[in-house]
Amino acid sequence: MNDRVRIETQSAIAFVIIDNPPVNAGSWETRSGLLAAIEQCEHDPNVAAIVVIGAARMFMAGADINEFDVPIRDPQMPAVIAAIEDCAKPVVAAISGAALGAGYELALACDARIATEDAVVGLPEVLLGVIPGAGGTQRLPRLIGVSRAIDLIGHGRRVVAREALRDGMIDALATEDLRKKAAQLATSLKGEKHRLRDALVPPETEAVIEDAAAKTLAQAKGDRAVVAAIASVRKAATLPFAQALVEERAAFHELRQTREAAAKRYLFFAEREAARVADIRGAKARTVGRVGVVGAGTMGVGIALCFLDAGLTVSLVERDAASLEAGLERLSAAYRRMVDSGRISDEVMASRLAHVAPSIDMHTLADADLIIEAVFEDMDIKRSLLRELDGIARPGAVIASNTSYLDLDALARETSRPSDIVGLHFFAPAQIMGLLEIVRGAYTAPDVLATALSVAKEIGKTPIVARVGEGFIGNRLYSAYRQQCEFMLEEGAFPEQIDAALVAFGFAMGPFAVADLSGLDIAWRTRQRLAATRDPKARYSDVLDRLCEAGRLGQKSGKGWYAYPDGARRGVPDDETRAVIEDASRRKGVTRRTINDAEIIHRAICAIANEAALLLAEGISQRPSDVDLAMVRGYGFPTREGGPLFWAARLEPQELRRWLAVIAACVGHGFRLGDVAATVEPLAPAATPPQST
Ligand code: COA
Secondary structure, X not given: OEOOEEEEEEOOEEEEEEOOOOOOOEOHHHHHHHHHHHHHHHHOOOOOEEEEEEOOOOOEOOEOHHHXXXXXXXXOHHHHHHHHHHOOOOEEEEEOOEEEOHHHHHHHHOOEEEEEOOOEEEOOHHHHOOOOOOOHHHHHHHHHOHHHHHHHHHHOOEEEHHHHHHHOOOOEEEOOOHHHHHHHHXXXXXXXXXXXXXXXXXXXXHHHHHHHHHHHHHHHOXXXXXXXXXXXXXXXXXXXXXXXXXXXXXXXXXXHOOHHHHHHHHHHHHHHHHOOOHHHOXXXXXXXXXXXXXXXXXXXXXXXXXXXXOOOEEEEXXXXXXXXXXHHHHHHHHHHHHHHOOOOOHHHHHHHHOOEEEEOOHHHHHHOOEEEEOOOOOHHHHHHHHHHHHHHOOOOOEEEEOOOOOOHHHHHOOOOOHHHEEEEEEOOOOOOOOEEEEEEOOOOOHHHHHHHXXXXXXXXXEEEEEEOOOOOOHHHHHHHHHHHHHHHHHXXXXXXXXXXXXXXXXXXXXXXXXXXXXXXXXXXXXXXHHHOOOOOOOOOOOHHXXXXXXXXXEHHHOEOOOEOHHHOOOOEOOHHHHHHHHHHHHHOOOOOOOOOHHHHHHHHHHHHHHHHHHHHHOOOEOOHHHHHHHHHHHHOOOHHHOOHHXXXXXXXXHHHHHHHHHHHHHHOOOOXXXXXXXXXXXXXXXXXXXOOO
16 A cells, blocks of 8 residues: 555455554554555455554554644545445454554444453543544444543543453454454454444433533543543534534644643653653663662652552661551551552552562662662761662662752762662652652763663653752752742732642642642751852842741641641631741832732743753753653643743743843842743654645
């Protein structure tokens, strides 16, 4: 057909083979090849039935996302799908790897679907800011009902083959030889077509549908794609098929061109790019089978959970029996919560806990391939621990520090093997947060960095690689953000106003509510540590110090930026905090003024963008998209905005300059202006598809 699609005929079965590595995305060439192949098979008298199958590990990962930035060239996927349905001969989808998005829509156009046991199917389009645009919202409800389809499409769920079989999303499992089993299935159809477009939508009451829609919407926080997906699925029960299809396609095209969808595509590619480090290509990761975690506090236990969940064995080490006991209780409680919420079974919990080797003897780490220290964030404690581990760890073991601020190189120098030391900065709660900041020290060997990247993949985290510098990437950006917000307090705003503006912008929580949750004393300690080196002429807001001195350490002490009367989880504005803020303004001779939400948002985010430009110039971060990914995956920056640099790239250049000037003036002495404009070019798509003809 063309070099992406070919036909092999065997005993009256035509195998239409999709061969578009690496993931068989439905590019223009693939669609053209498929259309031509179906037409040829239709007219070939030697063909009785057709099997569509992937050449290698994958059926089809979806539409080619690279094509979404420009008008999509004909033939588009609906034409391929119509050709399959219109074809008089039965067509079977033989699914290996993944049939996602347009790939599953292609499968839904077929007369039957068979999949290997390890395959996943689903319509995850909403995660990329669009809805299925090739009939998925109309054919899936005909197969599994409107309410189930709302849940699956509205959340972008991926369904493993066994579950898909149970729900009717596929018709058969191929435990061996997919090609042979698919041919048997095609023959068994005896020339009959089973078109989903002709099927009736299974009857359901409006209440059941409404319930599914309400539950899905509740989690979507107004996400336009989810809203549109639900509306489109509902049309399966109310509109003629052809009309609903036209409306689905129109909604898809409209959403494809939105800023949200562009941001999500950008992050999709950013995520894949992040794991690449140019100058370690070819370095081979060391094998990691046994992991040691030192410190069974909240962080250590969270880290242990990540590895246990990935099926590894973890030695969990503490200084004394009481701390170890408390850590093990934390671990069991975390698993108990997972069982209670139905996420795992009792058996899974038991098997994961059986992979924990608790000890108060550091020497049990002697056979670990990777040791992660997660002890108290204090240089002296970490230094002496690193020296101790150096004497215990086997040669070739990777030793990682979970430090979020401290100088990794100084820690590495404590050991006789600095090249085996790397930073693995997890974010709390470690078992939930998707980001892993990998710190590459001056001495870290390429294969140690490769090991860290491979470990990140194994435990399902998005890695970003940072060089050593105060706060690395994430915390340095966050400090700039928080500092700007604190300056705005001195100038006239209050915490609740700043938090509300940033939540309306899309942050999961505002900076002051976050600080209360994690405890103000962490930042307080850091400030004390840095006090000696701080330029006395630099602007410094001491409001947080004053609050801490007054015993306001955050939610855990019942008050912080906010008050938490009677153990409330949501803080309420507090007069004492207001008084401390107003006093700070007075002491600095600042006349308080009204700061509107637009100023809050622009100053807060441009401050991050400026710091990002500085750390890119210093080589702390490899690329702008890593910075955006860090903020989105680690700090609750809204996905729909793509990250601070992606956002800044969409400001008018003069507006960006204006806000940077405002920040420069407000920070004053010592302010460093980064070349934000030079760093805000969004990541280019991997390939530029042909323009519409
Ligand atoms: N369009 C274009 N490129 C795609 C793609 C798509 N739909 N899906 C994956 N790719 C590319 C990736 O960018 C990556 O390219 P790179 O090697 O140049 O970085 C390559 O294919 C491999 O993808 P990766 O995700 O690293 O492979 P994997 O084996 O870990 O995972 C999938 C495979 C299919 C599970 C995963 O790629 C995926 O989830 N894809 C998106 C599915 C989707 O959302 N489809 C709906 C589209 S609207």
